Amino acid sequence: MNKQDISSIKKLFSTPKKIVIVTHKNPDGDAIGSSLGLFHYLMKGRHQVHVLTPNDSPSFLKWIPGNETILKYDSQKTTCDSLINEAEIIFTLDFNAFHRTGDMETVLSDSKALKIMIDHHQAPDNYATYTYSDVTMSSTCEMIYHYIDILGDSNLIENNIATSLYVGIMTDTGSFRFPCTTSKTHQIIASLIEKGANNSDIHNQVYDSNSYESLQLLGCALSNLKVISESKTAYITLTQNELNKFNYKKGDTEGVVNYCLSLEGIKLAAIFIEDKQEGIIKISLRSKGDFSVNEMSRAHFEGGGHTNAAGGKSHLSLDKTVEKFISILPSYNKALNND
Ligand code: 5GP
Ligand code: MN
Numbered sequence: 001m002n003k004q005d006i007s008s009i010k011k012l013f014s015t016p017k018k019i020v021i022v023t024h025k026n027p028d029g030d031a032i033g034s035s036l037g038l039f040h041y042l043m044k045g046r047h048q049v050h051v052l053t054p055n056d057s058p059s060f061l062k063w064i065p066g067n068e069t070i071l072k073y074d075s076q077k078t079t080c081d082s083l084i085n086e087a088e089i090i091f092t093l094d095f096n097a098f099h100r101t102g103d104m105e106t107v108l109s110d111s112k113a114l115k116i117m118i119d120h121h122q123a124p125d126n127y128a129t130y131t132y133s134d135v136t137m138s139s140t141c142e143m144i145y146h147y148i149d150i151l152g153d154s155n156l157i158e159n160n161i162a163t164s165l166y167v168g169i170m171t172d173t174g175s176f177r178f179p180c181t182t183s184k185t186h187q188i189i190a191s192l193i194e195k196g197a198n199n200s201d202i203h204n205q206v207y208d209s210n211s212y213e214s215l216q217l218l219g220c221a222l223s224n225l226k227v228i229s230e231s232k233t234a235y236i237t238l239t240q241n242e243l244n245k246f247n248y249k250k251g252d253t254e255g256v257v258n259y260c261l262s263l264e265g266i267k268l269a270a271i272f273i274e275d276k277q278e279g280i281i282k283i284s285l286r287s288k289g290d291f292s293v294n295e296m297s298r299a300h301f302e303g304g305g306h307t308n309a310a311g312g313k314s315h316l317s318l319d320k321t322v323e324k325f326i327s328i329l330p331s332y333n334k335a336l337n338n339d
Contacts, residue, residue, distance in 0.1 A: 001132050006150055009130060012089070012114070016046040020087040020113070024095035025054040025102040028254075029171030029206065031094045032057050034118070034140040036066045037164035038091060041148055044156050052080050054102040058251020060209045064167060065160040073104050080104070087113040092128065094140040094168075096121040096304075118143050121305060122294050135306070138180040141168030145188050159196030166197035167206065174258065175203070178308065217246035221256050221271070227263065231329040232336045234260035235270040237318060243274070257284045267291055267336050270325060274318045281321045283312040291335055300328055 001009070021038055023031035035051045042049045051066070055074045061067065073080045084090065084104075090113045092098075098105045109127070117128035120137040137143050145165055148154055157165075169189060173181045176189070193199055210218075220242050227234045236256060246252075253273055260269030269286040283301050285293035286309050293310040297303040303312025314321040329336075 001130055001150070005130055009116075010151060013042075013045060013047070016048070017088045018083075018086055019047050019049045019089045019091065020083050021049065021051045021091045021093060022084075022101060022104065022108065023051075023053055023093045024100040026250075027053045027055075027057045027061075027094075029061060030139045030141055030168035032061045032064060032067070032070075033164045033166070033168030033171070034093045034144045035070075036064050037141060037144045037161050037168070038093065038118075038147075039066055039069070040158075040160040040164060041144075041153070041156060050083050052083065052104070054104050056250060058254060059249065060206050060251055060254075061167070063205050064164055066164070073102075077103075081107055084108065084111050084113070087111065089114050089116065091115075092117045092119070093144075094119055094121075096124040096133070098125070098127065118147060122307075123304070136180070138178070138182070138185045139168045139172035141165040141172070142185060142188055145192075154191075157192070157195045162192040162195040162197040163202065166192045166199065166202055170202065171206065175207075180306075180308075211249075211252075213246045214249070214252040217243070217248060217252055218256060220246060221253070222259060225260060227266070228326065228329060229265075230337075231333055232265055232267040233269070233329060234263050234266045235272065235322070235325065236260060237322060238271070238273045239318060240274040240276040257286050261286055261288060268293070268332070272314075272318060272321055272325070279315070281314040281316065281318055283314060283321070285310045285312065289339070291332070296328075296332070300324070 019042055021035045023035050039049055039051050051070045053070055053072055056072055071080050084107050092115060096119050098108050115128040116130045118132045118140055120135055120140055122135050124133040221236045221238055225234060225236050257269050257271040260266055267288045271284045273282045275282050285297055287293045292307045294305050294307055297310040297312040301312025301314055303310055305311055
C-alpha cells in the first residue's frame with residue numbers, strides 16, 4: 001500500500017460501511033487473532049462488521065474476545081452468503097487465494113465488494129483493490145498492527161485488539177523463536193503488552209489446554225515418528241483409527257509436526273494425517289534454514305504457505321502418500337545436505 005492508497009482507505013472508512021472479514025479454512029491462531037483484532041478496531045468506527053470463517057476453530061482459540069460473534073460458513077451458509085453479497089468492503093486475512101476458504105470460494109469471487117487483502121503468504125493472487133502483502137512479516141496479526149498504525153490509529157489499540165493480535169504473533173512465530181521473528185516483532189509485542197495483552201495468561205490459554213487424550217495422541221504420534229537420515233528428514237503419520245482411539249478433537253494435532261524438527265540435525269519435517277470424512281491426507285510440512293517447503297508443497301502436495309511452514313493434501317491412501325513423499329526426497333537431498 002502506498003501513500004495514495006492510505007489516504008483513499010482513510011476516506012473510504014470515514015463514513016459507515018458494511019464490512020465482512022474472512023479468513024482461511026481450518027483457522028489457526030493468526031487467522032482468528034487477525035480477524036478479531038481488526039474486528040475490534042473497525043467496531044470503533046460506526047461500521048457494521050462481521051467475521052466469517054469457513055469452518056470452526058480449535059477450542060484453544062475460543063476464549064479470544066469477540067470469538068462468540070464469529071459466523072461459520074459450514075453451519076450458517078445462508079446468513080454468511082447474504083452478508084457477503086451485501087458487503088461494501090471485504091477484508092481477506094491470512095490467505096493468498098480464494099480457494100483457501102474452501103466452500104466460500106465461489107461467493108467471494110462473485111462478490112462485487114471492494115476487497116482488501118492483508119496477508120504474509122507467498123505468491124498472493126491479484127483479486128483485491130488494495131493488496132497489503134508482505135512475506136517477510138511474522139504473521140498477519142503483525143500486519144494488522146502496522147495497518148492500524150499506518151492509518152494513524154495506534155492510540156485506539158486497547159485490551160481486546162492487543163490480546164487478539166498477541167495470539168497470532170505468538171502462534172505464527174512459535175512463541176517468538178522462528179526466524180520470521182524480528183526486533184520489530186518484539187517491539188510490537190511490547191506495545192501490545194503495554195496496551196493490555198496479558199502475555200502469561202494468553203500463553204496458558206493457548207498452550208496449556210491439553211486433555212489427557214490429546215497427550216496420549218501425542219504419545220502415539222511420537223511413537224510413529226520415522227527418520228530418514230540421508231535426507232535430514234523426520235515424519236509422523238496418524239491414521240483415522242488412531243485419531244478415533246484418542247477421541248481426536250480439532251486442534252489436537254496442532255504443533256505435533258514441530259517435534260520432528262526438534263531432533264538434532266533434522267531440516268525437513270512432515271506430518272500425514274488421515275481424514276476419512278474429507279477423503280484426504282492432510283499434510284503439514286516444516287523446515288529449518290532456506291529449504292522451501294512452500295515450493296515442495298506446491299510441486300507435489302496441492303498446497304503452499306511459507307518457506308519454513310506449509311500445508312498440503314493428498315488424495316492417495318496414507319501409505320501411498322508416505323511412499324510418494326519418500327520417493328521425492330532424493331531429488332531434494334542436495335538442498336537438504338548443503339551445509
Ligand atoms: P499448516 O501446516 O499449519 O496447515 O499450515 C502451515 C502454513 O501454510 C500456514 O501459514 C497455512 O496458512 C499455510 N497453508 C496451509 N495449507 C496451505 C495451502 O494449501 N496453500 C497455501 N498457499 N498455504 C497453505
Ligand atoms: Mn499466518
